[in-house]
Amino acid sequence: MNTKLITQIKNEWRSNLWLVTELLLVSVVLWYIVDYMYVKTSIYNQPKGFDISHCYLVQMGCLTDKSPDFIPNQTEEEKRQDVKELLSRLQHRPDIEAAGLGQNSYPYNGGNSGASVVYDTLRSPGWTVRRLVTPDFVRVFRYCGTRGETPEQLAEMLKDSRNFLASDNLYKQRYGRDLTSLVGKPFYLFGDTTNTWNLAASLQVIRYGDYFEAWNSYSMLAPISEAWYSKNLELCVRVKEDQDQDFIARLKADSEKQYRVGNLFIADVRSFVDIRRNYQQAETNTWNSYLFGMGFLLLNIFLGLLGTFWFRTQQRRSEIALMKSLGGTDRSVCIRLVVEGLLLLAVATVPAMLIDWNLANVELNSWMDGSTFSWSRFLITVLFTFILIALMIVVGVGIPARKAMKVQPAEALHDE
């Protein structure tokens, strides 16, 4: 039977050529999309190193001389004390678990600052993110140490201004060393070669965002000096687990009475869910448009096979009738048609794989783990692409095949 099927496919090569060309084109484009989705999903599911659930960003504002409440001639010291006071009041608010200040520090933050972390001859990569924070900032986003240090213990360490924390992978790529082994050693920071800081703990890698890979996300945390306090710092809070309901509205309602400190006030409160959505909208948009593209391609495969096999079953009416009268069952007629479609896909998949492989080798597809190709990833994505198209073929051929199954041998042969 199979050799017959292949002969039949060969005999109809003209119309099959259209199908195979289409399957080939779709297979390549679809593989590109599947590969993108595989990479993004894998990266997304890596541990993030931070937790934004129940977290909020409190934006501080400062009165100007246009306001009747404005306190003129405040010294810089007074302004800094106001920030400190506001932080402390929020820390004592009953529904808040932790509150901390940071500079270019919160997750999903478009802005960043760099820092160098130097130990002996070991030097951190140029894009090491510097997070200057107050100790409780660590408790807000629940950073954890590699030796099982809890956020509370880490916060305790940051109370000493000579301590700092850094993610475990700073020297991994360049020197193959984990930072855990260097805990307690003196480091040079920020290009300052006169003072040393003590690495108090090595941190589990804090990724820069959901679509940044762990191996390439470098960061360090150091205590922020009070001299830096200003309304432009990021005030981040974590509320207690059951307190998310209306938290923003409640805090805003209280803000006039309880959180006006000097010229300082709470200007805006934003949930980190919103911040994350805004920050990653570009990725979300790309994902959505690829999803659209995928649907479009699959629908086209469906339509193409539906149309072609519709004509085919019409042309082969008498042939099908003959098959049935010689003992072919409904099932075997249907299977024969579906297998014909799948064979065509198999024919198209071979050159498609070659093209895919070349695309990956000239690095035109997505990046993961510093490369665009790995055997496991390639095989998984090719297989998945095949299955997706095969599903469409089964559905597309299935409809005309059902029609073919209903052929009454007597009538069809009678027509002939």
Added chain:
Amino acid sequence: MIKQYFKQALVQLRQHPLISVISIVGTSLSIFLIMLVVMLQQVKVAPFSPESNRDRFLHIHYMTINHKDWGNDGTSNGPMSVQTARELYKSLKTPEAVTIYSCMTVSTPVSLPGIPAIGADVRETDATFFSVFDFRFVGGKPYDEANFDAGRPVAVITESISRALFSTTESVGKEFLLNHAPYRVVGVVKDVSTLADMSYGQVWIPFTSTDLPNDTWCDQHMGMMSTTILARSRDDFREIRAEAKRRMNEYNSILADQGYTLRDLNRPYDQETQSISFSANMEPDLQAARRERVIIFIILLLVPAINLSSMTQSRLRQRVAEIGVRRAFGSTRMEMVGQIIMENLIVTLLSGAVGLFISVLMAYWGTDILFAQPYSMTLNAPTVDSSILLHPSTFLYALLFCFVLNLLSSGIPAWKASRTGIVNALGGKIH
């Protein structure tokens, strides 16, 4: 003749209902997706109020600065200070107008005394802002240079903010609190879509009325400001760029004493370049973005075209006797090709119209998903109206893509059919 084409096309559509449905669905799906891509691009570059002059805009959204102590690669990137914007761009002679405004909106509490505040997206601007961007005023007028220079607390607000604060859109002259400071409404404008990247806001105030100009870094060279230049015409772009370059060089020679160098990364960018410029420290690659769009168009056209070709060919097979008769009675090959393509075009245009219609519907219903901006500070969802979506060019594009799709999907079958030998065709054989 044309009537004949119509008749033929309609009869054919009726002959094979399923194949007709497949052709129409396939074609309209393709046009639908293509038009979505076109619209996504149009909201970024096509003019609509308050950015009706997009074709004459040149933007300097961010600036790059280097200090000799940071090494050649060490740069600081972001919005610039008022001082930098004034020195570099406000001083240019060629443009019609140059405006300086805050690089992003900030959600700010606005209220009436004693009433809980609401958050409004505030943008701080100069007075020229309103001659560069054409807001539609429903009451009052923009703040003028005198108000701006004096740093008076005046504001232009949108209709929705006016309604939220005063329960009416006629609020010119009334006072409200912005960051706890009393501001007077001088103008009320129609709501602005967040898709108007540079001008979007809900409240606009003079930046001289706040401390924003003092919010600076890198010794007051960098700050919170962006600049947009309005050229008299696109022909001036080259001259404006050259003048800006000269001014930059002059200014850098002054800064050399402090060790700073400003770098513009070939700014100012026109609207299309700016629309793909996301990071402050990288020059956008316009060619790559265009190439990507062309590839998307090709895929969206080619895949359904192959489908349709295959079906057109199957259909022509059944009409091969008719083709033979026509050829026998003196129809030329070109006429045959022309007829088949024209017949097909009728179906393509029909489905194209369906596709365009669905894409417009989708644009209205799925606005917040489709047009969500890659980067923005506001939590307000984007809105579109017909002035943003439906330009004459939209229809032209749709028509153009229909023609291309038609040629792609019926060209080869028509050419093949026309080459069939008359004797064979009369006998019903196509190959």
